[in-house]
Amino acid sequence: MPDHTNPPDPRRRLVPALAACDTPLRAAYDVAMLDLDGVVYRGDGAVDHAAEALSEAAGHGMRLAYVTNNASRTPADVVAKLRALSMPTEDDSVVTSAQAAGRLVADLVPAGSRVLVVGGAGLVQALEERGLVPVRSAQDDPAAVVQGFSPDLGWAQLAEGAYAVAAGVPWIVSNTDTSIPTERGMAPGNGTLVAAVAAASGGVPEVAGKPYAPLFDETVLRVGGERPLVVGDRLDTDIEGANNVGADSLLVFTGVCDLDTAVAAGAYARPTYLAPDLRGLELLQRPVTVDGLEAARCGGVAVLCRDGRLVVDGGAVPEDGQAAVDLLRAAVGLAWHRRDEVGGESGDRLDTSAVRDALRQWGVR
Ligand SMILES: [Mg+2]
DSSP, X not given: OOOOOOOOOTTOOOOOSOOOBSSOHHHHXXXXXXXXXXXXXXXXXXXXXXXXXXXXXXXXXXEEEEEESOOSSOHHHHHHHHHHTTOOOOTTOEEEHHHHHHHHHHHHSOTTOEEEEESOHHHHHHHHHTTXXXXXXXXXXXXXXXXXXXXXXXXXXXXXHHHHHHTTOOEEESOOOSEEEETTEEEEOHXXXXXXXXXXXXXXOEEOSTTSHHHHHHHHHHHOOSSEEEEESOIIIIIHHHHHTTOEEEEESSSSOOXXXXXXXXXXXXXXXXXXXXXXXXXXXXXXXXETTTEEEETTEEEEEETTEEEEGGGOOOOSHHHHHHHHHHHHHHHHHHHXXXXXXSSOOOBOHHHHHHHGGGTOO
């Protein structure tokens, strides 16, 4: 992944341990900043329980913002997709990295400036919204370059980007995700295309999307709210991004993150809260009590560590969503505590298979 020129953010914080919340999350936070792929939908299909859970949260007054690093589509395109999947959606509740990139560019160049677009319709519209003039050639004398993923992006556009960046104009990119999930597997994401332009031009971009601050700040500006809860399925974009701007976060297990990945998270990529899926918005995050290196309890559930193996005390399988959240929290809370006490990336490799088995019917892998 290429380097970036984003300034350090004083709001950045680390999360040593899970926090507790004694009211449902949808009541404790006034806006949910929801990631899309792996949280709300997967490819073309809705994630199980997402529409019902979000309708319930919205019905109780929680504002919903759908926040995506994908700069190829316009917000209206995303709204249409969400509505087709029965997600509660206002016309202005989708915020994209293209919009955040548009604001960054507008802050750098005079109104009416020409800006070279290496990307798709989402970026073009975001620039026009800011009174900038999208162009497609480095010979159009652009004042800046903005780059984002588009499935139609080819060598010719990347070359135009490289020529303009090499000429020294500011370079803003929507995101640096190295891969994107598709139905046939992982495909190159915008980060790989940014790396191509960086390698040819020697330039270093500023990044608009997660895990960096501009997209989160854009969401607050557009959707409002005093106490946002970032909800995501990826540690390195959603959760680390929340920590980068000092926001609380909920990790769900309906996308890329599995239990072993959550257990292995370093302190800057740890979420505030955990739930199998978006039904967690309606549930409590009860305190985790860690007892030495061998046991942790949350609610009525206890997890023990036996010879490097996490086991559920009594072997019970969670009977309701709250018990599933409690089990997740006890297991991850104990694992993080051991990791921090025992130390190091490789110092404490735990076998989580018994906990994963107990949570399988809740969708946790
Ligand atoms: Mg995702």
